[in-house]
Amino acid sequence: MTFPKLMHTALDATDVRGLAEFYRELLGVRYRPGDETPQEGEDWLVLVDADGKRVLAFQWVPQLARPDWPAHEVPKQMHLDFHVPTREGLEEHRRRAEELGATVLLDRTADDEEPLYVLADPAGHPFCLLVGNP
Structure with a gap:
């Protein structure tokens, strides 16, 4: 099949x-x-x-309500995860994302097992940048 x-x-x-x-x-x-x-x-x-x-x-779409994560009044419904190989890469890509118009929603870089940032793209869609295995 x-x-x-x-x-x-x-x-x-x-x-x-x-x-x-x-x-x-x-x-x-x-x-x-x-x-x-x-x-x-x-x-x-x-x-x-x-x-x-x-x-x-x-x-x-003619209108789009920005998700208000971590609240749930306007749910995110989905998010994208992007892997980077190192902590240095994580910081580099977080800075790049912000320069391109993203906003940091959560900083979980203190997590030794899976450091990550949750960001919102310019339209408000949450996405994660994380150090981990693809």
Whole structure:
């Protein structure tokens, strides 16, 4: 039996290009061929890795309530986890994420087993940067 495989994860955004740019810069990926040049009325963009494999997609929505994690009045519903190999890499990528517009929601770098940061991307979607095994 052949099972379905994850093609990509799609994130809602009121600014599709802006959120795609955030993750393109953060992750060092590129646009799917045809998505590179901004177009009026963009409602769907896809980012791919160096091999052309889909990584993330972005879908336009007219409004988006920012999750208020760690509270649960506006739940996050999902989040992304990104692995980095070292504590030094963790700090480097946290700084880069903040420079790109992310906000730190939780600093759990004192955890010896799995140091991590929980951040919110510019649209408010929580994501983690952590030192651990992929």
